[in-house]
Amino acid sequence: MDILFLTLPLALILALIFIGIFIYSVKLGQYDDLDTPSYKMLLDDEKDKTKNELKGKDL
Amino acid sequence: MASQSHCEHCHEKIIIPVFLSDEESDIVFCCEGCKTVYEILQEKNLTDYYRLREQTAQTNPTAVKISGQKYKYLDDPEFKQKYTIISNQTLQITFYLENIHCLACLWLIEKLPEINHEVLNSKLNMSKSTVDITLLEDAKISQIAQQLESLGYPPHPIMEEKELKEHKIKEDHKDLIRIAIAFFSTGNIMLMAFAVYAGATGHIEKYFNWISLFLFFPIIFYCAIPFYRNAFSSLKNKLISIDLPIVIALLFGGTFSLFSVLNDDTHIYFDSLSMLIFLLLTSRFLLKKSQQKGLEASELSNFFTHLIAYKVEDDQTLKEVNAKFLLPNDIIYIYPGDTIPADAQVIQGTSKVNNSLLTGEVIPQPIQAGEYIFSGTINLDQELTAKVIHTGQDSKLGQILSAVEHGWNQKTKIVSLTDQIAKYFVLGVFLLSFFVFSYFIFQGRIEDAFIRTLTLVIITCPCALGLTTPLTLTISLAKLAKKGIIIKNELVLEMTNKIKNIIFDKTGTLTHGKFQVIKWESLDRSNYFNVIYQLESKSQHPIAKSITDYLKAYYLDEIKQSLELTHYTETPGIGPSGTVHNDFYELNQIKAEINSNTLIGLYKNHMLVTKIHLSDSLKPDAYNIIKKLKNLNYNIYLLSGDNKLSVQKVASDLEILPQNTFYEQSPQDKQEFIKKTPNSMMLGDGANDAIALSFADIGVAIHGSVDISLRASSVFMATKDLQNILRLLISGKETLHIIKRNLIFSLLYNSLGLILAIQGYIDPLAAAIIMPLSSFTVLASTLIGTKKLRQNLS
Structure with a gap:
């Protein structure tokens, strides 16, 4: 039982870190639009495609 | 690839095919608008749009209609000042876009910087159909607006009240942070509480209770602020809302537990109370979010109408301005087919005006010099010159709109069922606690009197009652929104x-709300579909449009054949005429019939050969x-x-x-x-x-x-679907049914808790079981009930 003496406060500290990160991300505006990102994740990444590659593929 | 008879862009049936100009291909379009979009996408290497749309869109897009609007007023300094935010040599503007419907739209809109290099950034909000565009400061806004329109998304600028918007975002942030902190505290308090329930004793128990106490501080001093505020403001209005018993339970329970911690007692309710606050905050946030879909009233009042006016300058030239910038005594020129931009007196010209917006009348009213025309109505036949009398708020339309606002403010507020019940609930609990307290005092059991009354107040906290209504409504609203x-x-x-x-x-x-052909009467046994189509397709008159729409829908094969029409003229106010195979044809309105229908006649060499009955059909x-x-x-x-x-x-x-x-x-x-x-x-x-x-x-x-x-x-x-009236009424009934059922559940739990509390059986462990159990029963009942709702809606 004595281990609780250590683990529960540890859990508390961990949770404190997470809540700090969450508040930070809220303030950054990450949760301002909750609908659009749900569509965006369906889009493929295009970063590695250069414009020329695109041209060759689609035309 | 779409089949040949369907438009490459919008997949609609093609009536008159439009081909790509420079290449021999089997790609066809239904109109110039769709072709333009296709060409832009090809040119900018954005054809991924079609692939995306194929994968994700449930509905086909509509055919692109180009209004030919120039959006010149968007470049007026006056407009820029009111509707844009300028900072760091960039300009920010928000548009409401029509026709946003799928992922491909999102993708395309966010590619705007690739189409127009003056655009630095564009961000679309799907649920509101608004886009925030950042531009170079000297960029032409009109050009971007035209581009948006040519992509098939007619834009409407929205004036953002910066402070209001920022305030709203801040409120949302606060709500989220409150929920997060409530979750954090609840989770950790429950860990501690579990350890204690599981048998932690002695210094461990004491240590955990103290941590719980500190974790409870943010709940009572920060997370619960909205509840205090609501309870207080409704009390000020002499109302009792559901928040009042919640606040009472929270404060009493908190203080009671605090003393228990100080005195090494066992009556500690931090876990139940914090869980309750967390659940309530979450359900209310969800309800708020589901109502915020779509534009809000405050945003709508700033909606910039697209009404274009042509102002006659002193040197007799015409200048395109937005109707908002017209002033009384300005002289305006109104083209046929245009919406009249302000209340005005006609100086020159005769025409017919469609007043249906103001009066509901479908039949056009004749108008001549000296008479008054009103903003929002439509000029049908001929050009008019008129002097502006009233604009904006002072116009007839403006007055109606301010009366509407007045109506909203005057309306008596609907008191929700939960708040109605809350009133009796608070009274009941108050009376009961009073009796319980006095009973034990008379018996001389002072400690029991305090403990049992306090547990009574805590256990009867109407958490399930407060939880059920927002949740049920959230789900119902979302389901109805899906149906339009x-x-x-x-x-x-x-x-x-x-x-x-x-x-x-x-x-x-x-x-x-518009004329439709209801009867086609042929007097000499031959049809003149193609002749009539050729004559009417060149006219802008609304009746001509109704007739061509009808022909396109039912006699597509006939009107596709080529036909040589010569000597075409359109006499304003009378109708079009022309020659086919040496026969002279004209279309005229036949006057004075007894019934309410409008009658158009086709004359072949001055002989009536076809009668077309038109009416605003059901x-x-x-x-x-x-x-x-x-x-x-x-x-x-x-x-x-x-x-x-x-x-x-x-x-x-x-x-x-x-x-x-x-x-x-x-x-x-x-x-x-x-x-x-x-x-x-x-x-x-x-x-x-x-x-x-x-x-x-x-x-x-x-x-x-x-x-x-x-x-x-x-x-x-x-949607135009009248079926939605039934859907609204039925789902209203069923939603109330679910709410009522949940109320009964939660009242049952409360009564059970009440009886146990009076008898002294309630300790923190029992509360920790009963309170969440009632919440979860209600949750399950809501989810099962609304599932049925969805089946009924489809």
Whole structure:
């Protein structure tokens, strides 16, 4: 039982870190639009495609 | 690839094919608009759009209609000052975009910087259909607006009240942070509490209880602030809301537990109370979010109407300005087919005006010099020159709109069922605690008196009661929104159960609101479909459009054949004429028929050969819907601004009782009628219904509403489907049913807890079981109940 003496406060500290990160991300505006990102994740990444590659593929 | 008879871009059936200009290919379009989009996408290497759309869109896009608007007014310094935010040599503007419907739209809009290099960034909000665009400071906004339109998304600038917007975002942030902290505290308090329940004793128990106490501070001092605020503000208005018993339980429970910690006692309720706050905060946030879908009323009032006016300058040239910038005594020039931008007096010209927006009348009214024309109505036949008399707020339309606002403010607030119950609940709990307390005091058991009364107050905290209503409403609202019924005030759903009278507007609500061919009478046994099509397709007149639409829909093969038409002329106010195979044809309106239909005649060498009957016909499902509503024992009324004959015809077609039918009603008449008809639901689409809509217990604006501000009414139907009326009423009934069932559940739990508390059986462990259990029962009941709702809706 004595281990609780250590683990529960540890859990508390961990949770404190997470809540700090969450508040930070809220303030950054990450949760301002909750609908659009749900569509965006369906889009493929295009970063590695250069414009020329695109041209060759689609035309 | 689309088949040949379908448009490459919008997949609609092709009537007159438009080919790509430079290459031989089998790609065809239904119109120039669609072709333009296709070409832009090809040029900018954005053809991924089609692939994305194929994968994700459920509905086909609409054909691109180019209005030819130049959006020049967007470059006016006055406009820029009001509608944009300038910082760091960039300019920010927000547009509401039409036709946003799928992922591919999102993708394309966010690619805007690749299409126009003056655009630095563009961010689309799918649920609101708004886009925030950042531009170089000296960029031409008109050009971007034109580009958006040519992509098929006509833009409407929205004025952002910066402070209001920032305030709203801050509120949202605070809500989220409150929920997060409540979750954090609840989670950790429960860990501690579990350890104690599981048998932690001695110094461990003490240590954990102290940590719980500190974790409870943010709950009571920060997370619960909205509850204090609501309870206090309703008390100030001499009302009792559900928040009051919650606050009482929280404060009493908190203090009681605090003393228990200090005195090494076991009555510690931090876990139950914090869990309760967390659940309530979450459910309220979800409800708030589901109501914020779509544009809000405050945003709508700043909606920049697209009304273009042509101002006659001193040197007799025409200047394109936005109607908002017109001033009294300006001279304006109005083209046929244009919406009249301000209340004005005609100086020169004769024409016909469609007043249906203001009066509901479908038949055009003749107008000549000296007479008055009103903002929002449509000039049909010929050019008019007029002097502006009233603009904006002072115009007839503006007055109607401010009356609408007045109506909203005046309306008595609906008290939700939960708040009604809360009143008796608080009273009941107060009386009971008083009796329990006095009983034990008389028996001389002072400690018991305190402990049992306090546990009574805590255990009867109506958490499930507070939880159930927001959750049920959130789910119902979301489901209705999917069907195109957008509800701005969640209490409307409860209100639907009190409705006894349903009042319909005629034009645009029960009918299509525009002329349609209802009968085609051939007098010499041959059809002249193609001749008529060729003549009418060149005309801009609304009747011509109705006839060509009809021909396209039913006689597509005939009108596809080529036909040589020569000597085409259109005499304004009379009709088009031309020569085919040496026969002279003309189309004229045949005057003075007894019934309310409009009659067009085709003359071949001055002999009448075909008669076309046109009328504003009923929507196909109107009859069935009215019948179903009557079977459900609603009283049906028809209230229209149109003339006696047309209104009576519609009433008899729909079997609406003559004593329930009213014609030639002005907007004020309609308002009076609503005021003296209690428990009413009004459905309408025109500005002439707007005041009545705002005064009705439930005002429903139907799709096609001419003025966008009607969308601010408590219910807006985004589809033309009249079936949605039934959906709204049925789901209102079922939602209330679910809420009631949940109320019974939660009251049962509370009574159980109450009995146990009086007898002294309630300790923190029992509370920790009973309180969440009741919440979860209610949650399950809500989810099961609303599942049924979805089946009924489809």
